[in-house]
Amino acid sequence: MANETGSGGGLLGRVTSRVTGVIDLNEILAGIDINELLARIDLSALIERLDVNSVMEKVDVDALIRRVDVDDIVARVDVDAVVARVDVDAVVARVDIDALMGRVDIDAVMERVDIDALMGRVDINGIVERVDVDSLVQNTELGGIIAKSTSGVASEALDAGRAQGVGLDGFVERWVNRFLRRDPAGLPVGPPLLAPTDPVTEQATAP
């Protein structure tokens, strides 16, 4: 049986060799309309018969990826165009923020934050200037606390007396300046270390 097969195989080999020596395969292939041939093949049926998982198991994905120039691919991608096609609002709407935050270890994040550097970048004075302290005192419990801590009659009388004194000072100075024909805006308001150089009078902010 082995001899028959071997003698049969040998015969077939010799015939094939003789035929291929006579026939020019390139000339035959050149005459075939590949497109027409492919059009007649049912690729879907072919693919259905293909065991893709089996094929994929044989593929060395790591080696394949190593051969891919990702930078080159990314460089060819128009990110702006891709992003423009994304409905960010819809994406965000689908995100469960609570669940997301539940997975975040805030303590761990905070430990990695350099608070000093962060605070160094914050304009505290700018923030404080934006706070309406008058409103804060009038509309919060802070006012009550201040009132309880400074509710002395002496304190109230002192504030009122000092305010009246400042008012009378201003009255006298206005008349003196008028008599001397002096421009009050041109007068220094205080010593250089305690008051601004420019003689700018602070404006009242009374309600």
Add this chain to the structure above:
Amino acid sequence: MNAPADSQLAVSRQGHYAGPVTRLVAYALDQGIVTGIFTLSLALLGFAVDLVTGGEVSLSLPAAVLTVAYALWWLAYYAYPWAVSGKTLGMAIVGIRVVSEDGDDLGPKAAILRAITLPLGFLTLGLGFLWALVDVRRRALHDRLAHSAVVYDWDARAARLRFLARRTAERSGPADHAA
């Protein structure tokens, strides 16, 4: 508190040159305090001597001694607080402070010089004090000699917050009681 006081409280004058009325009130308070304490001290001293000697010796000091003692006490009363904190008791009450011309602390030498030259205001028939009215930096004669200036020292901003807090507390008070 009335409306003018309210509007004045809104203006922070801390560090600005103090006006004549405030300075005059501070001086009047200080004179009352310095003379009152001196008189009270003499009375207590006379009472103590009377008590110790059983009324046999009465304290009667010569006018020259009393004058010198008063002058020294007066000098100490003004110079020491100015050197240490820049304000006497009267000045602290009205909320003003003595500083050097540039706004720095006055220092002991300037404080003593200012206290010594303060009476020049009287010796010039008040012209030394009135100088503060026409001087652009509100300096009287003794201020010019001691290179000093007087500024407001009270925190008007804090005073306004106290005023607002009191007003809020007064408004909410009756409601709280009603509740």
